[in-house]
Every structure is written in C-alpha cells, then in structure tokens.
Amino acid sequence: MDPRGGDSVTPTAAPAPAASRLYAERLQRVMDAVQLRQPDRVPTVFFNMFWLARYGGISYREAMYDYERLAALTRKAMLEFEPDLYHNPLLLTTVGPVMEKLGYRQLQWPGHGAAENVSYQYIDREYMKPEEYDEYLLDPTGFYLRTYLPRVGEAFEGIESLPLFPGLYYMRLVVASSAFASPGVVRSFTALKEAGEEALRLAQHAAALNEELAGLGFPLANGATAPAPFDFFADYFRGSKGIMLDLYRRPDKLLAAMERAAVFLLRQTVAACKASTSRIVFIPLHWAFDGFMSLDQFKTFFWPSLRKLMLDLIANDLIPMPLWEGNCTSRLETIADIPPGRAIYWFERTDLTRAKEVLGEVVCLRGNVPASLLTTGTPEEIDEYCCKLIRAAGKGGGLILDCGIGIPDESKLENVRAMYQSVRRYSP
Amino acid sequence: MNSDEARLVEAVAEMREDEAHELARSMLDAGVAPLHVLDLCRQAMDIVGKRFEQGEYFLPELVLAGEMLENIGAMAKPLIQEGEEGGGPKKLGRVLIGTVHGDLHDIGKNIVTFMLDINGFEVRDIGIDVPVEKFIEEVRDFKPQVVGLSGFLTLAFDSMKETIEAIEAIGLRKNLKIMIGGGQVDQTVCKYAGADDWGATAVDAVSLCRRWIPAAATA
Numbered sequence: 001m002d003p004r005g006g007d008s009v010t011p012t013a014a015p016a017p018a019a020s021r022l023y024a025e026r027l028q029r030v031m032d033a034v035q036l037r038q039p040d041r042v043p044t045v046f047f048n049m050f051w052l053a054r055y056g057g058i059s060y061r062e063a064m065y066d067y068e069r070l071a072a073l074t075r076k077a078m079l080e081f082e083p084d085l086y087h088n089p090l091l092l093t094t095v096g097p098v099m100e101k102l103g104y105r106q107l108q109w110p111g112h113g114a115a116e117n118v119s120y121q122y123i124d125r126e127y128m129k130p131e132e133y134d135e136y137l138l139d140p141t142g143f144y145l146r147t148y149l150p151r152v153g154e155a156f157e158g159i160e161s162l163p164l165f166p167g168l169y170y171m172r173l174v175v176a177s178s179a180f181a182s183p184g185v186v187r188s189f190t191a192l193k194e195a196g197e198e199a200l201r202l203a204q205h206a207a208a209l210n211e212e213l214a215g216l217g218f219p220l221a222n223g224a225t226a227p228a229p230f231d232f233f234a235d236y237f238r239g240s241k242g243i244m245l246d247l248y249r250r251p252d253k254l255l256a257a258m259e260r261a262a263v264f265l266l267r268q269t270v271a272a273c274k275a276s277t278s279r280i281v282f283i284p285l286h287w288a289f290d291g292f293m294s295l296d297q298f299k300t301f302f303w304p305s306l307r308k309l310m311l312d313l314i315a316n317d318l319i320p321m322p323l324w325e326g327n328c329t330s331r332l333e334t335i336a337d338i339p340p341g342r343a344i345y346w347f348e349r350t351d352l353t354r355a356k357e358v359l360g361e362v363v364c365l366r367g368n369v370p371a372s373l374l375t376t377g378t379p380e381e382i383d384e385y386c387c388k389l390i391r392a393a394g395k396g397g398g399l400i401l402d403c404g405i406g407i408p409d410e411s412k413l414e415n416v417r418a419m420y421q422s423v424r425r426y427s428p
Numbered sequence: 429m430n431s432d433e434a435r436l437v438e439a440v441a442e443m444r445e446d447e448a449h450e451l452a453r454s455m456l457d458a459g460v461a462p463l464h465v466l467d468l469c470r471q472a473m474d475i476v477g478k479r480f481e482q483g484e485y486f487l488p489e490l491v492l493a494g495e496m497l498e499n500i501g502a503m504a505k506p507l508i509q510e511g512e513e514g515g516g517p518k519k520l521g522r523v524l525i526g527t528v529h530g531d532l533h534d535i536g537k538n539i540v541t542f543m544l545d546i547n548g549f550e551v552r553d554i555g556i557d558v559p560v561e562k563f564i565e566e567v568r569d570f571k572p573q574v575v576g577l578s579g580f581l582t583l584a585f586d587s588m589k590e591t592i593e594a595i596e597a598i599g600l601r602k603n604l605k606i607m608i609g610g611g612q613v614d615q616t617v618c619k620y621a622g623a624d625d626w627g628a629t630a631v632d633a634v635s636l637c638r639r640w641i642p643a644a645a646t647a
Contacts, residue, residue, distance in 0.1 A: 108532065118583065121532045240535050244488040245495065248443055291629055293486050327628070349612070371582045372616035404612065408582040 022217025026084040030219070030400065034319060034364045035341040038397040042390050042423045043084035045221055045366065047406030050119045052077060052089055055413065060117045061110035064096035067205040074209060078218050081420040085221035086213065087282070087406070090206040098202055101195035103154025106236070119409055127151055128237035130246070133253040136237075137260060139166065148237075155191035158184025214277065222321065223276035226269040226313075229258035229305035231286045243287070247297060258305045266309060270316045280319045280344070283309070289326025295334070303334055314342045321346060321366070325405065332358040348404040352393040365393055366400040369419055374403060374411040379418035386422030394428035433468055440472035440496050441479075443489060452500040462504035469497050470546075477546040481631045487535075490542055519550035521641035524572035526558035527610075528587035533580035536610045536630075540576060543630040549637055549644070560594045567600050573641050575604055576633060577623070580611035588621040596622070605640040607633060 025040075032039035053063040056073040063070050067090060074089050096109060106127070109120035128136065128148065136143045142164060149156035161184040163176040179185060210220055227235070233254060234243035246254045273281055287293070288302055310320040321344040324331070328350045335345070336359055346366035347355055355365055369385055377385075386401060393399045401423050407416055429437070432455060439448035455465055476493045479485040523544050527537050534556045541553045552570050554562060567575065575595070577588045588608050595601050608623040609632070618626040624640075627633045638644045 115530070118530050119581065121581070123532075124535070241491055244491040247488045248445065248492050291486065293488055294484075297486070297488065370614060370616065371612040372585070372614050372620070375582055375585055376616055376620040408612075410582050410586065 020215070020217045023214060023219055026217065027219045029084050033397055033400055034344060036361070036364065036396070036398045038428070041427060042394045042399050042401050044081075044401045044420055044423050046078065046081060046083040046086040047221070047402065048077075048087075048089055048409075049093060049406060050409040051407040051411055051416075052093070053117075054409065054411075059110070060119060060409075061096070063093050064110055064120070065094065067094050067202065070094050071205060071209045071212075075212065075216075078213060078216065081416070083218070083420065085280075085400075086218055087221045088206050088210060090202065090209060094202065094205070098195060098198045101155065101191070101198045103191075105152050105154070122235070124235075124240050126239040126242045128233075128242075130238075130242065130250065133250060133257055136257055137253070140260060140264065142166070155195050156188055158182075158186075158188035159192075161185050210277065220276065220278040222280045222282035223273035223278035223318075224269045225282045225284070226265055226309065228283060228285050228288070228302065228322070229262050229265065229309065230302045231284075232261055232265065233257060234287050247293070247301060251301070254301065262305055262309060266312050269313065270318065273313075273318050274316075279317065280321050281313050283320055283322040285322050285324050288322075288324055288331060289328055290330045291326070295330055298331060299334060303331075307335075307338065310338055310343060314339060319343060323405065324348060324350060329354060335359075336362050338362065344400065346400075346402070352389060352399075356393045356395070356398075360396070360398060364398045364400060366402050368402070368404045371404050371408040371411075374415045374419070375408050377415060379414045382415045382418040383422055383425070386419055387426045390422065390426045390428055396428070399428070436465070436468050437472045437475070440469055440493065440500075441475040443492055445492065445496055448496050449499060449503075452503055456503055456507060462507040465504050466501060469500055473497060473546045477543060480543065481634070487539060490539060494542060520548040520644040521574070521637065522550045522552070522570060522572040523574045523576060523637055524552050524554065524563075524566055524570050525576040525578065526554040526563065526566075527556040527578045527580075528584050528591055529557055529559050530587050531579045531581050531584045532556050533578070533610065536580065537576075537578035539630045540578065540609065540633045543634050544637060547634050547637075549641075560591050563591050564594055564598060564600070567595060567604070571603075573604055574637050575606045577606065577608045577621075578610045579608070579613065582612060584611065584613075585617050585620060588617070588623065592622045605636070607636045609633060 026043070029039040029041065029043040033043055050060050050063055052070060052073045053060050055077060056069070058066070058069060070089055070093060078086060096111070099107065099109065100112070106123055107120045108114045108123060110116050110118060114120060132143065132147065135147065145162055146160045150160050161179055161182045163179045168176050214220070234240065238246060269281055273279065285306070288298065293301070306322070310322070313320045319342065323346040325348045328347065332350070332355060340362045344364045344366050345355070345359060347368050349368070352365055352368055359365065369382065369389070373381055373385060390399065390401065401419070403419070432451060436448060436451045436455065439451055452465055456462060473493060476485060476489060480490060525537060525541055527534055537553065537556070541551050544551045552566065552572070554566050563575070577591055579585070579588060592606055595606070605624045607625050607627060608618060608621055609627045613626050615626065625636050627636060
C-alpha cells in the first residue's frame with residue numbers, strides 16, 4: 001500500500017452535530033488516548049485504500065471513479081465495524097476523474113498504466129533536476145509555474161508562458177497581461193477549469209460523506225494531510241536516487257529548500273485543518289525508517305524539519321499524526337523529543353511494545369496489526385494478536401488499535417471484523 | 429599498494445567523490461592500467477559493503493558508491509586494450525532476482541542486487557512487474573541456484589505465491605532455493621507464499637545465498 005496521503009481537499013462541511021452522543025463518546029475516547037489517559041476502551045480507526053472495493057465487490061477502477069458507490073460502501077463499512085475515527089476514502093481513492101482531467105503523471109492507476117484491480121502506484125522519478133534547487137530557492141512559485149507543474153500534469157502545459165510576476169510593475173504589468181491571451185496559457189486554463197470543476201465535485205462528495213457520517217456519530221480522523229519536508233523533496237521532486245545523492249553532493253541546498261518549503265506546507269496545512277471538523281494532521285512518512293539512512297543523517301536531514309512542523313502544528317492547537325512507515329526502532333529515542341500528550345505516532349512495523357517503553361509517557365501510539373496476518377491469517381490469529389497488543393501497548397491508555405498502514409487491500413473480511421471486535425473484547 | 433592507490437581506495441570508501449574522480453583521472457592519465465584502477469574500486473566496494481553489513485553505511489552510501497564506480501568505469505573502459513581480461517574473481521553462484529507481477533517498486537530489489545554483486549554472486553536482475561512466465565523462462569535460461577522475489581505492496585503476497593507455485597509445477601523447484609523480501613514481507617508471508625526463507629534487509633539476502641550456495645559458504 002502506498003498512502004502518499006493525497007492532500008486533503010478540505011470539505012467545508014457543517015460542524016459535526018455536537019449533540020450526537022456517539023460522536024462525542026468516540027471523540028472523547030480518542031482524545032483520552034491522545035492525552036495519555038485511560039479511555040473506556042481502546043479506540044480504533046478506519047483507513048483503507050482499495051479494500052472497500054473488495055468489500056463491496058466492485059473493481060479497483062470503479063472505486064477510483066465512482067464517488068457515490070465508494071461513499072455508500074464507506075457508510076456500510078462504518079456501520080458494520082463502528083470505528084471511533086475514519087479517514088475519508090474518497091480523498092485517497094476516488095481521485096481518478098480529477099487525475100485524468102489534470103493529465104496527472106506521478107501515478108499509474110487502474111486504466112492508466114495499471115490493471116483493473118491493482119492499486120495505484122507512485123512513479124519514482126526525478127521531477128526536479130539537481131541544478132534546479134537554485135530556481136526553487138529563489139522563487140518557489142515561479143518554479144512551480146515555469147517548470148514543475150507542466151512536468152507533473154499535462155493540463156498545466158502552457159502555463160509556463162505566464163510572465164515573471166515578481167518583476168512586473170506599472171505599465172509593464174499592464175502590458176504583460178497579454179500573456180493571459182497567449183495560446184498556451186489559454187489552453188492550460190481551459191483544461192484546468194475542467195479539472196478544477198471535477199476536483200470540486202470530489203470535494204463536494206467528500207464533504208457530503210463527512211457530514212453524513214458525522215450525523216451517524218463518526219468523527220473524521222484527519223483534517224489535513226502534510227508531508228515531512230524531507231519526504232516532500234525526496235518523493236515529489238528529486239526521486240529516491242536523487243535525494244540520496246543530494247545528501248552528499250548538495251546537503252546545504254537540500255536543507256535550505258526544506259526550510260523554504262516548510263513555510264508553505266505549514267500555512268496550507270493549518271488552513272486546511274482549521275476549515276475541517278478534525279484537528280488531526282496526518283503525516284505519512286516514507287523515508288524515516290531504520291534501513292534508509294543512518295541515525296546521524298536522520299538527525300540532520302529528517303527529524304529537525306519534521307519536529308519543527310509538528311511543534312508549529314501543536315502551537316496552532318492541532319494534533320500531528322505521523323505514520324512511521326517501515327521499522328523505526330532506532331529512531332525512538334530521538335523522536336521522543338516532543339511535548340507530551342499532543343500527538344499520535346502511527347507505526348507500521350516498529351514493535352509497539354518497545355515503542356511503549358520509550359514513548360509511553362510522551363505520545364499516543366497507533367497500530368499495528370501486520371498486513372501479512374490480515375491477508376493470510378485467520379480470525380483466531382487476529383484476535384490473539386490484538387489481545388496481546390492491547391495488553392502490551394494499551395496499558396494506562398495511549399493506544400489506538402489499527403493495522404500497520406490501514407486495512408491492506410487483500411484483507412479477508414472475517415479478519416477485519418476480528419480486529420474491530422477485539423477492542424470490545426479486551427482491555428489493557 | 430602505493431600511496432595514490434591507497435588514497436583512491438580510501439576516497440571511494442569514505443564517500444569523497446570529487447577526490448576519487450580526480451585520483452582516478454590522474455592515475456589513468458599517468459598510464460596506470462585501467463583494469464588496475466577498476467580493481468582498486470572493487471576493493472573499495474568491498475569496504476563499503478562490509479560497512480553496510482555492519483550498520484555503519486546505509487542506502488545513500490551504496491548509491492553514491494555505485495555512482496563513483498560507474499563514473500570511474502566510464503573513464504577507464506575506453507582505455508582498456510583489446511584482449512585484456514576484465515571480470516575480476518570467479519563468481520560464487522547465480523541468483524535470479526525480480527519484483528513480482530503487479531508491483532512496480534525497485535529500490536529494495538536494486539539494493540539486494542548491488543549487495544549480492546559486490547559479495548561475489550552473479551546476479552541477473554529481470555526488473556519490476558515480472559510476469560510468472562518470465563520468471564519461468566529466466567529460471568530455465570539462467571539456471572540460478574537462488575531466486576529472489578521482491579515486492580513492496582501487499583498484492584505481492586499472492587504474486588509471490590503464484591510465481592513459486594508455477595516454478596514448482598514445472599519441476600524446477602528442486603534445484604533451487606527461493607527467498608522473498610520487501611515491504612511488509614515477514615515469516616507469515618514466507619509460509620503463505622511457500623518460499624524457503626525471507627529477509628528484511630539486503631544483508632539478510634546475502635546471508636541466505638551464502639548459506640544455500642556451497643561455494644559461497646566458504647568464500
């Protein structure tokens with residue numbers, strides 16, 4: 001699974017009905033866990049990419065294109081599993097129509113380079129050349145308009161004919177408006193209008209689903225999604241090989257670019273989250289794991305900018321929720337350095353018993369029934385695993401039970417049921 | 429080893445890229461045999477590989493070392509006289525590796541390929557999203573002692589199982605060992621897919637091949 005956390009098109013849903021007793025109970029349960037108090041039981045979350053397609057007997061491609069069917073399946077799953085929080089699946093899965101209209105090039109998806117029933121996959125490539133750091137540092141917006149956007153989406157092609165805005169003034173500004181009539185810009189704006197209208201439909205469906213689920217008593221898990229500044233450049237700009245070479249060939253430029261990007265990432269994230277009904281910011285982390293870089297490199301390139309982002313979010317009264325993909329055991333002592341009771345650390349493969357020892361007084365843990373067990377195991381095995389996990393990592397509160405990275409696409413239904421039932425059966 | 433030679437090995441092993449390139453260039457300009465320069469790079473790669481196994485080096489160092497080797501190779505190769513033998517030491521055994529069908533991820537597979545290569549194995553990497561039939565064809569052609577199946581996504585669990593069953597069904601399984609790795613692969617997946625063993629890191633892959641290939645066990 002590859003939850004790159006498509007940035008949340010923030011719904012402008014009406015606030016959740018505070019009167020809903022269930023809604024309040026569930027939120028309280030989660031907040032107790034976040035604040036490291038013992039909740040009435042261990043809370044759970046619903047997060048999936050394509051599992052709902054299997055659950056509902058539709059193809060992955062249909063799940064990517066049909067807003068209403070995916071919304072209906074989400075509702076059905078919520079009522080069956082009754083999680084305490086949910087991630088809106090539309091914003092991560094039903095992105096096919098918008099991506100198609102954008103001519104989006106950073107993913108392969110069913111019908112676009114991938115088979116009907118294969119999850120979408122990110123195309124790891126160099127989207128920014130090493131010599132372009134300077135351009136980014138000088139003028140990030142200009143770099144997007146002239147170089148980055150036309151590279152990642154066909155609909156943006158032509159937009160590079162826009163003038164250099166920061167040099168415009170007085171009559172030069174007046175005359176330069178001719179650029180808006182240039183064929184490339186007109187073509188791009190026409191294509192973008194269509195993509196924008198589709199994105200609006202997606203956002204409206206997502207907002208309607210949030211509103212409906214709130215009415216049924218389910219609070220939204222994440223109000224916004226943000227990347228760690230390192231992942232932002234590694235994944236979406238430099239590619240995996242490029243970023244590894246940058247650590248040696250241009251470390252100062254990478255650090256400077258991350259600092260520059262952090263300002264924009266924070267502003268966008270805070271605005272998106274404040275406009276939603278949730279205070280939680282989902283931060284999927286792709287390159288933090290043990291085997292990728294040394295602990296020293298992690299402390300230089302990864303952790304400081306991520307920590308600053310989290311502290312800034314906390315200062316805005318938001319709750320950062322990084323998903324630490326892979327095994328991050330060697331990072332535990334380092335990442336303990338945040339204010340207690342203000343964040344959620346979701347671990348994929350890090351042993352939660354060990355994480356509890358190091359982080360138990362600092363941060364609520366989320367996770368981590370293994371994907372292998374959900375896809376190939378039995379309900380009895382799931383039940384036993386969850387029981388052990390709840391007793392080991394749920395002591396004193398501070399645990400949200402979930403899978404390693406959401407429900408794996410191939411999970412057996414009876415295993416998913418067993419996981420959600422376990423929190424009602426076992427207490428720490 | 430004279431001082432320039434020792435400096436070249438050290439520069440590559442210590443990730444001093446510019447210095448390594450300058451030294452290689454000046455040695456080649458001074459008439460040092462290109463194959464000798466490449467052999468020094470190989471010695472440096474041994475050091476890099478050992479440091480990786482010991483947890484001192486990580487992926488960025490392997491990638492940068494690979495770049496240095498490639499760049500110095502590009503300088504040296506045009507200077508190699510016809511008839512000169514390259515190749516280095518005899519290979520310890522053959523390993524076929526690929527990412528199973530449906531999965532496009534290649535970073536983990538590339539690192540395993542790199543580590544097996546610098547540890548003396550002959551590795552044939554057949555890429556990503558490899559159909560079952562392609563694995564069968566390559567097993568027949570390359571006759572590997574070990575097959576490595578890589579996959580990052582959970583869909584790879586079934587692809588691995590299908591690939592292994594297909595190799596078994598046509599009677600090719602008895603002559604080789606199969607290892608799997610990547611993403612969320614663990615002992616449960618190993619059992620499910622019917623692999624001989626699994627690994628969480630590239631170092632595990634090297635250990636498995638050493639264990640399974642008799643010539644490598646003593647090397």
